[in-house]
Amino acid sequence: MKIGFIGCGVISTAHLEGLEALKKANQETFHLAAVCDLNAERAEAFAENAHKRLGKRPVVYTDYLRMIEEEPLDAVSVLLNHDLHHTVAENCFAAGIHVQMQKPLAISPYYGRKMLQDADKYKKVLTVSEPSVLGAENVALARAVKDGVIGSVYMMLDYATVSLNRTFFAGTAWRHFKGTAGAGWINDHGVHRTHMFTEVNGPIQEVFAYTDIFEKELSDGKSTIRPTGEDSSVTVFRFENGGLGHWMCSTAAHGEKMGGVWIYGSKGCFRPGRHVALEDGTTIPMVDIVSQYAADIVQDPFAHSYVELWDAILNRKTPIASAQKGLEALSTVFAALESATIGQPVRVKDILNGERHAYEDTVMEEMK
Ligand SMILES: NC(=O)c1ccc[n+]([C@@H]2O[C@H](COP(=O)([O-])OP(=O)(O)OC[C@H]3O[C@@H](n4cnc5c(N)ncnc54)[C@H](O)[C@@H]3O)[C@@H](O)[C@H]2O)c1
Incomplete structure (x- = not known):
């Protein structure tokens, strides 16, 4: 083709x-x-x-x-x-x-x-x-968790902070405006994470978030912009199956970046891309998880797509x-944005079915 x-x-x-x-x-x-x-x-x-x-x-x-x-x-x-x-x-x-x-x-x-x-x-x-759900490692992660390798999931923790030093992410100004990117980094990067969360542990029921734009001006040396998309978001959520989550992303973390994903279950901890650490002291390297659960999948996530x-x-x-899973991941991001807008927890299904859209209205306004 x-x-x-x-x-x-x-x-x-x-x-x-x-x-x-x-x-x-x-x-x-x-x-x-x-x-x-x-x-x-x-x-x-x-x-x-x-x-x-x-x-x-x-x-x-x-x-x-x-x-x-x-x-x-x-x-x-x-x-x-x-x-x-x-x-x-x-x-x-x-x-x-x-x-x-x-x-x-x-x-x-x-x-x-x-x-x-x-x-x-x-x-x-x-x-x-x-890419966060495709390629052998990511498919193996989801299959292994669903197979109960770490027991039932209690908590999923995901931190991603970088500093742009007040310049543009990936050299692109459009990423910093709601009218072109839908939101700040929580949409661009955050949607990778929500897609992974739901692939690994099922749908998210409810989200609460605070967001902010700390860096009021960004410049690449040629042009200066005033972003309308958030540069920092701190979020807590609950899965439909009862598990809890804490997820944050920021492009305004100066001096030192931090990051990583920890998935805690009733029997151990999964560190995606690294290993599984079980309560009895056993460590299973990622390579063994991949050969057990995703030997049929090509390694490169983009090739897999x-x-x-x-x-x-x-x-x-x-x-x-x-596309349906993509919509669910996007709706989880917008549940966080809606929550930060109205100051209350928001159910993902209310975003998914279009019932709540106070934040989305501001995106549409800017798209005009
Ligand atoms: N890891 C990932 O999966 C990943 C990483 C980066 C970007 N993305 C996604 O890929 C998409 C593009 O991101 P990017 O970083 O490559 O952006 P980019 O700005 O670097 O590239 C977009 C390109 O589209 C061109 N373009 C704009 N309007 C056009 C039009 N009407 N017709 C033809 N060309 C046009 C621009 O000239 C530019 O070269 C976004 O949806 C982004 O979220 C995914």
Whole structure:
């Protein structure tokens, strides 16, 4: 099948590497037939890189509508800022093309729901490239916890703090505005975490959060912006199965960063990417967990996202990173944002079904 990439920015190289990993493993995968970016120079450089890695140069476009009209594509991967996800997806579905979307599924839950409806209306596949639940290590984590390796989950703790030193995250100003990114780092990075939480331990029932914008101005030396998206969020939550969670992310942590995930169960602790430590003193290295639980899964999460897309299109297989799961992860982030807005705990299902939207309204206002 033929695929096109829309957007050749920061994350697109990881996707190219994913396709390259599948090619090297002689696994049947998509032919990258066309790429598109508004920035022609960037698109040309990306096509050159693709030529080197995959052996064929994709056709270059600067207008994605032209690309989907002229190229006989089976699928596209949409690698664009969050505010464009829903419109581009709809145009691709209408052109008869399946879509792999980057996380977060959409800029906000309203648009996420619309995307699921559009995929249904046009009978097209919509998957999410969510690396935190894909690839052998992440699949092994979820399968091992569900298999009871650490017993029943009591607590999930997730900390991610970095300092931007008051510049732009990944060199991109759009990430700091609600109107283009939906929120601050809690949406961009936080959605990886909520997707992982729910994949490992089931749906989250309720969230309480405080958020803030500590750094009122950011600058990359050329332009200065006043962010509208939060740079710091501290959140507590409860899973539907009773487990508790504490999750925070900040891009305003100066001097020293900290991070890591700890999952505590009734029999031990899972340190994703590292090991399992059991109460009897046994340590199980990650490599053993992977060989026991995910020997069938390709290592690279981005390569895995294309295996999922392929299987969803050809074999109607439900992907791990389905659009529905992506919507749930996004709704959990927005439950935290809603909570910080109204000063009360918020149920994820009230965000998922559109009943509560005080924070989302501010995003829509800024999108105008
Ligand atoms: N680990 C991950 O999974 C991961 C990491 C980074 C980014 N992402 C996601 O990938 C997406 C893109 O992020 P990024 O960091 O690559 O952003 P980016 O800003 O670096 O790249 C976006 C590209 O899209 C191009 N573009 C914008 N509007 C366009 C249009 N209408 N038509 C064609 N091209 C257009 C821009 O010129 C830019 O090159 C986001 O959804 C982000 O959340 C995922």
